[in-house]
Amino acid sequence: MLRVRDVSVSFGGFRALNAVSLEAPPASITGIIGPNGSGKSTLLNVVAGVYVPDSGAVTLNGHPLAYGRPEQVAAAGVGRTFQVPRLAHKLTVFQNMMAGARDQAGEGVFNLFLRPGAVARCEKEIASRAEAMLKRLGLAHKANDYAGSLSGGQQKLLTMGMLLMADPAVLLLDEPAAGVNPVLIEQQAALLHELKAEGRIVLLIEHNMEMIANVCDRVFVLDAGELIASGTPAQIRADERVVRSYLGMPA
């Protein structure tokens, strides 16, 4: 279970999040919606260990996450993607996937010199997982292309695949559907359902309400740093305050 309890974050004198709480159980997809500047990315950044909250707590299975230490949070099983995919554009799709894998035996100089056999075995194992992941994402035919040559939607799928190479218990996804064509959005939604079926916790920031309605079990709505509503997608759509502050706004 991922728990965010009464988290507040300020930048200078500006309060970006005010006592925000949410819970996300295993095998669930949780949407975070709200107008621009309402604090969605800030919340994701607190969970990802980028920002240290002024007060409140974030726990995974009862253990506090390491605030301000994103590498430690990632090692604890929390992976995140960004609004603009972070890829090595001049490396191939396959090479990017390999870089996404955690615990590569070749990482340490000690291993490289003293356990070359183990390193080679591990590399082979990672390569076959990367291959399988590319097949799963429908990107196998792009394996040897530069990552920079993929469409925006394919790049977003690739970053999700890179995350999955580390087998995270929690995925934090920042606007995966933005700028993506409808066919790839459907593919993303199918992948999210699979990740849920595998027992993972998915937190999803998204402006695409169709995507939210299609995949989310529960939705939390932020407005000016405050949590103003939570519920099923249907409950959120019917919530007058949400419609006034967000859904009623022209796109």
Ligand SMILES: Nc1ncnc2c1ncn2[C@@H]1O[C@H](COP(=O)(O)OP(=O)(O)OP(=O)(O)O)[C@@H](O)[C@H]1O
């Ligand atoms: N590092 C920072 N320093 C100062 N202010 C910040 C910082 N990060 C975010 N803010 C401010 O905090 C508020 C919340 O920003 P945040 O990016 O979390 O909103 P958001 O809901 O993700 O918006 P969007 O939908 O546009 O991505 C905004 O007013 C923003 O300007």
